[in-house]
Amino acid sequence: MSGPTRRVALKVVGATLGAGAFAYAGRPVAQWAASVDIDDLLRRHYKELTADELAQILRRIEDETQKKYGVEVRVEDIPAQDGVSFGYALNLSLCIGCRKCAEACHHENNHDRPTNNSYIRVLEMQQGSFDMEHGTVDYDHAVPAPGKYYMPVQCHQCDNAPCVKVCPVEATWKEKDGIVVVDYSWCIGCRYCEAACPYHARRFNWRAPEIPADEINPDQGYLSNRIRPQGVVEKCTFCLHRTRKGLLPACLEACPTGARVFGNLLDPASSIRYVLEHKRVYVLKEELGTRPRFFYFFDK
Amino acid sequence: MADPVDTVAPPAPPSLAPGLTYLRFLSAALRRSFSGSWRFYAWMTVLTAIALVGLNGWGHQLQQGMQVTRMSDHVSWGLYIANFTFGVGLAAGAVMMVIPAYLYDDHDMHDVVIIGELLAIAAIAVCIGFIVADMGRPDRMWHILPGIGRFHWPVSMLTWDVLALNGYLLINLHIAGYLMYQRYRGKAPRKRWYLPFVFLSIGWAISIHTVTAFLYQGLGGRPFWNSALLAPRFLATAFISGPAFVIVLLHVVRWSGRLTFGDGPIRTLTSIMRVTVLLNLFMLMSELFTALYTGGAHAAAVKYLFFGSHGKHALVPYIWTAVTLNVTSAVLLFLPRTRVDRRWLLAACACAFVGVYIEKGMGLIIPGFVPSTLHEVVEYTPSITEWKVTAGVWALGLLILTVALKVGLAMWTGKVRAADAPPMVDGAP
Numbered sequence: 001m002s003g004p005t006r007r008v009a010l011k012v013v014g015a016t017l018g019a020g021a022f023a024y025a026g027r028p029v030a031q032w033a034a035s036v037d038i039d040d041l042l043r044r045h046y047k048e049l050t051a052d053e054l055a056q057i058l059r060r061i062e063d064e065t066q067k068k069y070g071v072e073v074r075v076e077d078i079p080a081q082d083g084v085s086f087g088y089a090l091n092l093s094l095c096i097g098c099r100k101c102a103e104a105c106h107h108e109n110n111h112d113r114p115t116n117n118s119y120i121r122v123l124e125m126q127q128g129s130f131d132m133e134h135g136t137v138d139y140d141h142a143v144p145a146p147g148k149y150y151m152p153v154q155c156h157q158c159d160n161a162p163c164v165k166v167c168p169v170e171a172t173w174k175e176k177d178g179i180v181v182v183d184y185s186w187c188i189g190c191r192y193c194e195a196a197c198p199y200h201a202r203r204f205n206w207r208a209p210e211i212p213a214d215e216i217n218p219d220q221g222y223l224s225n226r227i228r229p230q231g232v233v234e235k236c237t238f239c240l241h242r243t244r245k246g247l248l249p250a251c252l253e254a255c256p257t258g259a260r261v262f263g264n265l266l267d268p269a270s271s272i273r274y275v276l277e278h279k280r281v282y283v284l285k286e287e288l289g290t291r292p293r294f295f296y297f298f299d300k
Numbered sequence: 301m302a303d304p305v306d307t308v309a310p311p312a313p314p315s316l317a318p319g320l321t322y323l324r325f326l327s328a329a330l331r332r333s334f335s336g337s338w339r340f341y342a343w344m345t346v347l348t349a350i351a352l353v354g355l356n357g358w359g360h361q362l363q364q365g366m367q368v369t370r371m372s373d374h375v376s377w378g379l380y381i382a383n384f385t386f387g388v389g390l391a392a393g394a395v396m397m398v399i400p401a402y403l404y405d406d407h408d409m410h411d412v413v414i415i416g417e418l419l420a421i422a423a424i425a426v427c428i429g430f431i432v433a434d435m436g437r438p439d440r441m442w443h444i445l446p447g448i449g450r451f452h453w454p455v456s457m458l459t460w461d462v463l464a465l466n467g468y469l470l471i472n473l474h475i476a477g478y479l480m481y482q483r484y485r486g487k488a489p490r491k492r493w494y495l496p497f498v499f500l501s502i503g504w505a506i507s508i509h510t511v512t513a514f515l516y517q518g519l520g521g522r523p524f525w526n527s528a529l530l531a532p533r534f535l536a537t538a539f540i541s542g543p544a545f546v547i548v549l550l551h552v553v554r555w556s557g558r559l560t561f562g563d564g565p566i567r568t569l570t571s572i573m574r575v576t577v578l579l580n581l582f583m584l585m586s587e588l589f590t591a592l593y594t595g596g597a598h599a600a601a602v603k604y605l606f607f608g609s610h611g612k613h614a615l616v617p618y619i620w621t622a623v624t625l626n627v628t629s630a631v632l633l634f635l636p637r638t639r640v641d642r643r644w645l646l647a648a649c650a651c652a653f654v655g656v657y658i659e660k661g662m663g664l665i666i667p668g669f670v671p672s673t674l675h676e677v678v679e680y681t682p683s684i685t686e687w688k689v690t691a692g693v694w695a696l697g698l699l700i701l702t703v704a705l706k707v708g709l710a711m712w713t714g715k716v717r718a719a720d721a722p723p724m725v726d727g728a729p
């Protein structure tokens with residue numbers, strides 16, 4: 001073969017190989033791009049939606065859940081009520097560390113089954129110390145253990161919430177009843193909020209949640225327990241799909257000791273007000289200035 | 301000087317419409333970036349191959365979710381954000397050529413300053429690459445565009461970073477592009493078209509790294525980051541890694557014969573590094589003292605980083621490697637031998653570069669999460685996919701840098717010129 005012909009041949013071979021490499025390497029990205037839902041991609045922020053658009057989106061989410069998980073669910077958007085501001089208190093003298101609350105959360109909020117995810121972590125703490133360094137979440141023995149007390153931690157719905165401040169796209173915000181919510185359809189998955197939260201209250205969907213059809217809780221809130229998409233952040237919402245309808249949070253109902261007290265801070269007759277007015281309550285990491293709505297107290 | 305002078309065919313009429321000249325400028329740049337020696341092709345092929353491996357890894361991450369990384373709800377940022385942070389430093393560090401060249405009128409530095417500007421562009425591209433790689437939902441990227449999405453400015457520091465990084469990219473594209481275009485046309489650059497931007501870029505370079513530090517520094521729940529010393533340390537390390545990289549780059553450029561210049565710039569950059577390596581070690585010591593002598597929450601992460609805690613030691617080898625390299629580079633930089641022997645200087649730069657890369661990446665981002673906010677000690681080591689994507693993004697950055705330098709230097713030295721451009725006199729238009 002003469003010089004120029006060989007060079008041409010080499011170039012052709014090179015170009016073919018190159019194109020093949022590009023096609024092969026790029027295939028997963030192309031497949032992913034083809035799977036992106038255009039309606040979901042182009043929709044506006046939750047606060048900019050008209051009632052009609054929102055209704056359409058809710059139906060679409062229901063359809064998609066049907067397709068993906070094979071269950072019929074109802075997704076509602078339940079707005080905050082006027083004159084209601086939620087607060088939660090936990091009696092550390094009563095809590096025995098049984099983790100029933102964490103389990104109830106797992107089911108109520110349609111969490112990923114294999115990872116046993118929950119918005120609540122229960123710390124086993126050393127008597128005589130408030131330092132979480134001496135606590136552990138990995139205890140695996142009969143409770144309550146001697147010399148220990150138990151401290152469940154979940155989102156404190158901070159009034160000065162670092163997670164809300166840092167979000168670059170306003171995908172997370174505080175509602176007028178005090179609950180900090182995430183729009184799972186707006187979050188870009190940067191996880192800045194997860195780094196900012198001082199209470200380990202946020203979780204990321206490292207993959208699409210896996211839940212068997214017969215275990216899915218079909219009563220779902222758009223801003224709370226609907227099945228989250230892959231790649232977005234989630235958090236405790238004080239079960240707003242229940243509490244905004246006058247029910248109690250699932251974790252409270254599950255607690256066998258009555259350690260949990262939930263209610264409307266603006267209602268002078270509520271039990272949460274009674275606790276705040278008569279018990280010596282404290283909040284976690286008060287020095288950070290996050291102003292939590294979740295209080296701890298000892299009874300004895 | 302292996303490359304022949306590109307000519308623009310057919311011979312152009314004496315005065316072209318500016319738009320047309322600009323198009324010819326772009327096409328000359330494009331042609332230049334695809335022609336070269338076999339070494340150039342080999343280098344570009346290797347980089348492209350690595351970039352494709354990264355692209356493939358990223359594709360799997362998009363499809364299967366970020367479970368393919370080893371990040372967790374405890375360590376929610378990892379290798380990507382570590383590399384991002386380092387990349388911002390590299391971009392900011394390039395300003396250490398611009399400051400002497402323009403503020404101190406260092407003429408030798410002026411001859412090579414374009415290299416710093418091109419490096420800044422490539423480094424910002426790397427940063428953007430890592431941010432995209434770290435996003436759970438890159439399809440929703442438009443949500444973060446000012447005016448189009450919901451830009452949470454000025455409250456979220458991340459929005460400041462978006463402005464700072466993209467602004468810096470645009471400024472440098474403008475400066476480098478304008479200077480090259482003028483050389484291409486054989487005209488002297490007009491000061492008012494680039495000098496204000498050069499000064500803007502100096503302030504902006506400082507700001508990109510300050511804002512990036514504030515991203516971490518402002519988080520009260522992360523005592524390891526929540527220190528006023530973080531931003532100063534970021535700048536000090538930026539002014540190590542930037543000059544170190546540029547010194548190596550200058551040697552490569554000189555060796556390639558594409559630009560001739562004196563030893564002045566290398567000397568200046570070495571002097572800068574002599575100061576910044578010591579400054580960085582000093583600040584590190586100050587932080588260690590505060591943490592370990594006081595004890596408490598801040599010390600927990602430092603102890604984990606340097607000595608391990610609760611029987612977990614994943615970061616210990618990283619940080620001691622970094623400290624060793626940083627100290628070695630400091631010693632090397634002050635040895636009389638290094639002033640005369642290039643190999644010693646290059647070794648010092650390599651140590652400094654890698655030392656800062658580890659210290660500011662894995663050594664800074666990960667301990668922010670260990671122990672977690674509830675004091676759980678959950679470790680992190682990157683997954684294969686994370687390494688693939690990381691290598692891919694860096695390869696992409698090097699591709700950009702290579703092409704930018706190849707085209708940029710050819711224009712800078714007058715090897716690629718418009719047909720109607722007047723001849724070069726003494727290496728200047």
Ligand code: SF4
Nearest residue numbers: 155156157158163197
């Ligand atoms: S506890 Fe964390 S997630 Fe909940 S509001 Fe406070 S900062 Fe946000």
Ligand code: SF4
Nearest residue numbers: 167187188190191193
């Ligand atoms: S992960 Fe989502 S909610 Fe959290 S800061 Fe990023 S965009 Fe906002």
